[in-house]
Amino acid sequence: MEILIAKNAGFCFGVQNAIDKAERVAEEGRGVYTYGPIIHNRQVVENLKSKGVDVKDDIDEVKEGDKIIIRSHGVPKKEYEELAARGSEIIDATCPYVKHIHKVVEEKSKAGYKIVIIGDPSHPEVKGINGWCDEKAVIINGEEDINKIDSKLHRICVVSQTTFNEEKWYSIICRLVRMAREMLIINTICNATELRQKETMELSKQVDVMIVVGGKESSNTRKLFEISKSNCDNTIFIETAEELDLSLVKGAKKVGITAGASTPDYIIQNVVDKIKEIDVENEKVSS
Amino acid sequence: MEILIAKNAGFCFGVQNAIDKAERVAEEGRGVYTYGPIIHNRQVVENLKSKGVDVKDDIDEVKEGDKIIIRSHGVPKKEYEELAARGSEIIDATCPYVKHIHKVVEEKSKAGYKIVIIGDPSHPEVKGINGWCDEKAVIINGEEDINKIDSKLHRICVVSQTTFNEEKWYSIICRLVRMAREMLIINTICNATELRQKETMELSKQVDVMIVVGGKESSNTRKLFEISKSNCDNTIFIETAEELDLSLVKGAKKVGITAGASTPDYIIQNVVDKIKEIDVENEKVSS
Ligand code: F3S
Ligand code: F3S
Numbered sequence: 001m002e003i004l005i006a007k008n009a010g011f012c013f014g015v016q017n018a019i020d021k022a023e024r025v026a027e028e029g030r031g032v033y034t035y036g037p038i039i040h041n042r043q044v045v046e047n048l049k050s051k052g053v054d055v056k057d058d059i060d061e062v063k064e065g066d067k068i069i070i071r072s073h074g075v076p077k078k079e080y081e082e083l084a085a086r087g088s089e090i091i092d093a094t095c096p097y098v099k100h101i102h103k104v105v106e107e108k109s110k111a112g113y114k115i116v117i118i119g120d121p122s123h124p125e126v127k128g129i130n131g132w133c134d135e136k137a138v139i140i141n142g143e144e145d146i147n148k149i150d151s152k153l154h155r156i157c158v159v160s161q162t163t164f165n166e167e168k169w170y171s172i173i174c175r176l177v178r179m180a181r182e183m184l185i186i187n188t189i190c191n192a193t194e195l196r197q198k199e200t201m202e203l204s205k206q207v208d209v210m211i212v213v214g215g216k217e218s219s220n221t222r223k224l225f226e227i228s229k230s231n232c233d234n235t236i237f238i239e240t241a242e243e244l245d246l247s248l249v250k251g252a253k254k255v256g257i258t259a260g261a262s263t264p265d266y267i268i269q270n271v272v273d274k275i276k277e278i279d280v281e282n283e284k285v286s287s
Numbered sequence: 288m289e290i291l292i293a294k295n296a297g298f299c300f301g302v303q304n305a306i307d308k309a310e311r312v313a314e315e316g317r318g319v320y321t322y323g324p325i326i327h328n329r330q331v332v333e334n335l336k337s338k339g340v341d342v343k344d345d346i347d348e349v350k351e352g353d354k355i356i357i358r359s360h361g362v363p364k365k366e367y368e369e370l371a372a373r374g375s376e377i378i379d380a381t382c383p384y385v386k387h388i389h390k391v392v393e394e395k396s397k398a399g400y401k402i403v404i405i406g407d408p409s410h411p412e413v414k415g416i417n418g419w420c421d422e423k424a425v426i427i428n429g430e431e432d433i434n435k436i437d438s439k440l441h442r443i444c445v446v447s448q449t450t451f452n453e454e455k456w457y458s459i460i461c462r463l464v465r466m467a468r469e470m471l472i473i474n475t476i477c478n479a480t481e482l483r484q485k486e487t488m489e490l491s492k493q494v495d496v497m498i499v500v501g502g503k504e505s506s507n508t509r510k511l512f513e514i515s516k517s518n519c520d521n522t523i524f525i526e527t528a529e530e531l532d533l534s535l536v537k538g539a540k541k542v543g544i545t546a547g548a549s550t551p552d553y554i555i556q557n558v559v560d561k562i563k564e565i566d567v568e569n570e571k572v573s574s
Contacts, residue, residue: 170465
């Protein structure tokens, strides 16, 4: 039996990078915290805690000497200053793609552009971005928000939350282009999600059985399941290896595995290990 | 009878400015030429000729000491150099709005943006603009041209021919935004046409008779006629004062006048003078 794991299954580059950083810092000693949960996955947060990385949600909890990890979402500019003022050591794990957006909005707002962020105003990433242009961005989450933009503006710079839906982005942009004479439009949607979906599409065409690993509540994982199911009838949706009914995999020549954005690598590995129990002699794992 | 003349009837600011410049230079002496006809209106060109301003269409005709007027459309950068190399004196009457586009495409192409011009590739203004980014712009005149854009481009700067249709511009832009991650979109459509139409709309609502002056072949004048007719049934379309049938104007309390983009002021004035013949005692002209 051949087991094929999608290259971009599970965490994106930015989240993996933040977790790796947190683990490395924890090895150096105590007093290590992430500023907010590193990802919306209880197991990952618990796992980090067991390695000595706890969560501080509120800046008021931060004490002198704390090592504070800024997660991949990033934070507003003034929170760096507040964290530093409290005497904590900042370990910046902001995803470089998000950091790039911070730079753009800081530079362009200084150059006289009104900043528009296409995204969910309650999302920490969006709040973080807004904190790099003095919290003066107009935030647009849907076409109904477009009238928030002052029609007398001349220069607008538009960026997106990295996980915003691409088609929704384009339909908002088409309305936005009428709002100002000069528009700098920077599509900062991250392709991690698209890549994961594309790979799932390709992989599910080649295998007899496809396993999608991720939270049942996770919309990005459910999307992977739908994509896979459309190509491969034998698609199985599980949260953990324990859920996997091996009788469904038995007899398959090729098994594909993909995973949602908040599925840690070790859960994927557990699934692989369980499948290998079926035929320990005749295995071949490619990734 | 009250005669109301639309403020933006006839020439736009840029064309009027070029004609004024040509007339001033002609007063100073001989050897004055426009580089190409100043506007597509035979009477205007003939009138300038009678004042000593002839047309040179070909750069090879330009001689040392010639005073060469660059018309409102502008010309490519290298033609300034060629004109200077021939020892001519350049009088630059490029419309400042067009000059601004030249600056933008020169600056942005140097900054690494691929330039896209939305406009008619055979129009002298578009050729001129392209001549400020080393003739390397992609020129798009309709949605069918969009596939001319290399899909691997990262940064695109889009400008428009000043007389491009606004709705057509937006529908092209909506397709374009998918072509690159970073787009600087500068709507350089001039509002002279829109202003002329808006004023015609307003004026035609207030008057008993509306007179639209301009070439029967001129699409922008015909558009003014349609707008006016929709508000004022007594709308008259004439090319010159001679064509005006005064019996149609007699008895009106308010007469409005507007004119297409290539109608010179003196033709409008002739129309005013002819109407005044009706009631020389009781006149009042506002503009
Ligand atoms: S956090 Fe992840 S989703 Fe993209 S922007 Fe960074 S790789
Ligand atoms: S030539 Fe006229 S149409 Fe506008 S761009 Fe200049 S005022």
